[in-house]
Structure formats: C-alpha cells, structure tokens
Amino acid sequence: MPDRRSFLTLLGGAGLAWPRSVEALASRWSGGGAPGDDAFWQDVRAAFLIPHDRIYLNNGTLGPSPRVVVDAVEEHGRRVAATFPPGVAWDDLKGGLARLVGGDPQGFVFPRNTTEAMNFVAHGIELDAGDEVLTTDHEHIGGLEPWRLVTARKGATLRVASLPVPARDASQLADAVWEQVSDRTRVVCVSHVTFTTGTTLPIAELDRRCRAAGILLAVDGAHPPGMLDLDLSTVGGDFYASSPHKWLLAPQGTGLLYLTDPWRTRLWPTLASGGWDDLSLGAHRLNHMGTMDESRLAGLLSAIAFFEGLGMERVEARVRHLRRRLQTGLRALPATFIASSDAEELACAMVSFRIDGVDSLDLQAHLSRRANVRTRVIGEYDYGWMRLSTHVYNSEADVDRVLDLLHDAVRTGVPAR
C-alpha cells in the first residue's frame, strides 16, 4: 500500500482533462470495445485512480469509482461547504438509472446499501407470528440478517434452502428453493447473483411460482447492476435491493431499492421523515430520510453517465470474457475445486474455487504480497473459497498473472499467513 505522500502525488492533478459528460465519454468510446480489444479497455482503465501495479479482483465487495465519479462527489461536497448545496437531481438520477438497468423511474429508492434496502423490505411488510421466510445457504448477511431480525422479533420462522454447488442448470436451482416452500411461506428472499459463487438464480421462474402461490419475492440484487445488461422491468420479484457501489462503481455507501408498483404506496417506510404518509409521492416517500449525503447521489449520477458511455452490452461481454479466461485457467489447475457453475447462463463476472491442501486465506495473503492482488475469501458458511471478480478496469494480463501465481501455488504450496 502506498504511503500517504506517494499516494497524494499519485492522485493529484491530472483529473481535470478527463471528459465528464455522457456525450464526451460515449464519443471517446464510440468505436471498438470488443471483449478482447485490449487498447480500448486500457483506455477505460486509465479512467480510474487504481495504481498501475494493482490487480484488484474484489469488485464483488466494493467497486472503485472512476475519476469522473470522484470528481462529481468532491465538487458536490465543496458546494455544500461553500453554503450552496446543489440538491439532488432526482429526475435525472431516476431517469438515467431506468435507461441503464431498466424499470420504471418512479420505483427507485436510494438507501445506503443493499443491507438497508432489504431492511426496508423486511420491516415494511406485515409479517406475523408463525409466518415463514425462506432463504438459501448462499445469502449475504446484507440480505439475510434483516429477515433474521424481523422473524426473531415477530415470532416468525426463517427456513434455509440448500443450493447445489456447482449448480448444473436453472431448474435445479429453482427446485432446490421450491422444495422448502410450505403453506406458511410468506416471503422468499434469494440472491439474483450469489455472492458466494456468482451463480445467477432463475428469478423469473421463482417469480412465476411465487405469484401463483401468493408468496412475496424479495431479491438481493447486490451484484447485477453495472455487471449484467439488466432489465428490472422483466427480471421478476416484488422488491429488488442493490448496491451501486459495487459493479456500478458509485461511491461507497450508495444503495438502491426498486419497488414494484403496488408496494410504492403499500410499504411502510422504515425511516420516517416528512411526507412518509403522503401516498401521492409513491416510492419517493422512502427517499425522505432527512438531510442525507447528497454527494453520493451526485456520484451515482456520474457513474450512470460513465456506464451509458460504455454501454452495458459491451461491459457485460467484457467482464464475462475475463471471467471465462480465468475460469478456463482454473480448470487446467490440478487439485482445484471450482464452486461456480460451468454453465454460461448461470455464470457472470465472479468465480470461486479452492485448491486442495491450500488454505484460501493463506493464498489470499500470498497473492497480495507477491503481486499486489486483492481477492475475497468466502469464509461464510465455512465454504472457504477464494472468489475473484473481473470488471472493466481489469486486463487479460491481470488474469494471466494471477493464473501463473496459482499454478505456482499448486506446485509449491504457499506459506501460512
């Protein structure tokens, strides 16, 4: 990690030349951008503040914002400090988001993260003693703990379906969830893409089954926005919770909740401020949270422009290309278990694996020391897998370097951390 002086030197200065408008970004990136077009993606990498020798493969935890987003946050903060707070461009924000991830602009709420979004859902519906909430053994605490709390407080029950690893196909996943539904099930809460293995669950199919059974479907969609060419109006589910500070590269602490129509006037707000009971506001009632950090939303608006400039189709193709390259390399490693699915329709931009006889936390420390690589180890549920995420700022060279290090690790082992 750079020390403070070299860090500030590194970051100082050059930012102003970078284009900020959607139009300028789109124009810069108007040609090229095929998944293997290295020159194009090197130019994208240059839009970031990530040090050149850093291999960051943990976007699944937190996405680094490009310079245009950092600039937008700073400019907003300085205007507030100068006593001229610019306010939030709500229509631009909701409209831009709807263009990028689909859905109706009227459905968007902006909590601080997926965790808060899911708490809004769990607290906002009426759950009774004896009701059951069904989830899986691949949920993140952000999607899980709100239900653990609410069921504990109300005398309801939390049931956990076990998902196959690696998953074979969509119907196997849908069935694994559905086996645990009972006549007391009121809510199914599952990930769209699991944080454990990057597996895409069949939300549309689960939505069909839930609607037929009168069960609510809450989706932990922390990962897809900014990673997949998503359409919230067709993905399914009554509630979709996300964290644009992951793949959408918005500032840390930027969340999202998409409410389908009936819930915009039906959900009880969890954080009440003025207007919470003014149903004419629809979902926007839930954006009334008192004075909040509006610079986050200025940053999100800039992040949306960045992705509109790139185009989500190009982004999804690139991040899948890099993940496939990684996964293909992992398959060639001896003694390696890949927890992520082989099926492309279940896969995305994250892959998880474990090397026999190598503790994943030891491996993580080793990769960090050897080549400044940042990874995530899925210690949750005692899985012990290493997870690697690939995003637009990563290169084929990043992937190949890590694969080389993993080959060495298999051959010679890694020191205990």
Next chain:
Amino acid sequence: MPDRRSFLTLLGGAGLAWPRSVEALASRWSGGGAPGDDAFWQDVRAAFLIPHDRIYLNNGTLGPSPRVVVDAVEEHGRRVAATFPPGVAWDDLKGGLARLVGGDPQGFVFPRNTTEAMNFVAHGIELDAGDEVLTTDHEHIGGLEPWRLVTARKGATLRVASLPVPARDASQLADAVWEQVSDRTRVVCVSHVTFTTGTTLPIAELDRRCRAAGILLAVDGAHPPGMLDLDLSTVGGDFYASSPHKWLLAPQGTGLLYLTDPWRTRLWPTLASGGWDDLSLGAHRLNHMGTMDESRLAGLLSAIAFFEGLGMERVEARVRHLRRRLQTGLRALPATFIASSDAEELACAMVSFRIDGVDSLDLQAHLSRRANVRTRVIGEYDYGWMRLSTHVYNSEADVDRVLDLLHDAVRTGVPAR
C-alpha cells in the same frame, strides 16, 4: 450563486497549507478568542470555503464544513477509489467525540442524521397499542415523524404539548410538557434546543420526572453538539439523537445517536447486518449497517479535531455573543415580535422573529437578493418566523449588516417575492 467555472477557481488550490492535526489547530488558536476578538474570529472564518461576500445565517439547517473536513472526506474517497479503503478509526472517533460532547465512548452510534437516529429509537423500543407518546408543538419532522409512524402502525397515540412563546423560564417549559403526561405515557420526546426558536428545554428536570414515573425520555439534540459546551453524561434522557452536520460542521449526512447504558444491549436494531444480535458489541451493534460511506466519518473525525482546537467553551461564548448582538438589535426594531426567549439560560445561537406586516418569506428573498444572506423561515406549524443562526464563521459585521437591512425593511417594507 457563483457559476461553475468561478466556483472551481474560487475553491481550487490553497487548501493544502491549512493545518490538519488537532495539535496544529490548537497551536494556531492557542491565544485569544474572546467573544469580541475580531482578529481571532477572522482567522477562524479563513478556515472555511464560504465566499467572502456571503452572510450565512442558517447553520441551524446545515453547517458548512471547514476546509480540513472537506480535505479529510476527499482524501478518504480517493483512497477508496484507489482500492485501498482506510476503514473507520472507531476508537479515535468515539474517544474524540466523548472528549468534545461528553458521554461514554461506548454509547455512540453513527446514523446519517437525527431523523434516522430517532427512527432507530422509535422502532427499537417495544411500543404497544394504547400507549401514548408525548411530544410538543416545537418539534422538527426529524424528531416527530418517526413517532407519528410508529404510533400509527402500532395503534398507539401521539399527544402534543404546547410550549409558551417566548418562554419565560425552565419550570414553565417543564410544566407545559408535564401537564400532558397521562398514566398511558410511555415515551416523552422533546428537543434539547428547539429548531423553531432556539429555546433550551430543561432536559435534566424532565429526566428526573420521567424516571420517577417510569417514562422513557428521547431527546432530539440536533443542535447542541458543536454549539454548546455540552456534557452528554449529565444532560439527561435515555436516548440523545443529533446531527453533527449542523453545528459540529461535519459533512452533510452525518448523524449521531447516544444510547445510555441499558439500551446498548436492549434496543432492537432497525437496520440489521452481521452482529446485530451480538450483545457483547453493545451499542456498536447498531454501527453494523453494511458498507457505508466511511468518508463521512473521516470528515467527522476532522471536525472534532477542529472543535478541539478551538475549544467548546470559546465556541459557545462566541456564538452566544453574536446571537445576543443580533437579539439586542432586533429588540430595538419597531413592530417586531421575538419568539425566542429573553432569558440567557434558555437561549443559544439561534433567534426567531417576525416583523408585523412583513411576510417572512418575502423578507428572506429580499435579504438574499440585497446582501447574499441565507436565512431560514420556520413555516412549520404556521409560525412564519424568520430564524437566524450565528456560528464561528460569522462576524459582528455580518450581524450589523443584517440588522441594518431589517431596519430598512421595517421602514419601507419589502417587495413580494
């Protein structure tokens, strides 16, 4: 309002020379600082990004951060964007805050604002149908709406005590609240300092009465931290909710909740994430909210250092001095009703008034146009008062200029906005 280009020019550059450590700030401000020591307070003003011709008298809504706070937020954000998030210095933050506003470092929770803090309280206790919550007709929506929602949802009742305007003494205020207590009252929720008139309520006396009656006391303390030389360990109340982005000049969207001891393990978290039910964490359970905007907390830490450098005793004396100068001037105005108390022990750094025959919103627009003055009109409860706040960056000249304009307004009226 400056346009974008002149704004950026205005703010660019000079920031790095300003001292950032508590020690350097304290050393710069080691001598002087009496309430009327103009040279000293001009140097303090130079620590801000407020344009030199701006008269900002609305700190009661949002405090402008000094440059050191803006720098801390930006540096944190850039480290996150470079994939090296620094994390939160929890012990420094809680310890610094305890030095500045009193209380036990273990009691601090950091929501986004007073509104969220009060929602945590209203949702976190067990309120039943038929219970009563007592509040006043001088509460801000941030302290009020959480109770409106929770009482509506649970079939409880919200009662509203009427406070005297202007208030004469502390016992008159305590009695006005207490008259509305019934044997169903479970919670009293009042402001420490009202946003309407800047009147200090007798929290310690209400605390004594509430304890004797087995009633919980929740305090909306949005204003005192950073304005008064406060001690949270003696102020009283079970819960103290605040917004350091007001008088403590922290970044927009920085809140505070102080929990007294039994509630650190007893309060249900409203936003559950990992560890919410680990009682060994005490109040810190409620700081587990998933990935949040940690740059706010870096900014708060810097704001605490700024105030430690100044010293709260000096700050309180100065802001009271300016408010007294303003209030004395207002008393000399004909046809002017002052809603704030004459008694210094009930007063602080805000004063509210109305000029007969002059609409306060027209007056607000007039002051803004004439001298770039920012004020707040208390339209809530149809009061229609203009509120002026005085903080460390204000000068006697600011106050005198506004008084001159008010004299003119009384004499000649102001145009309709």
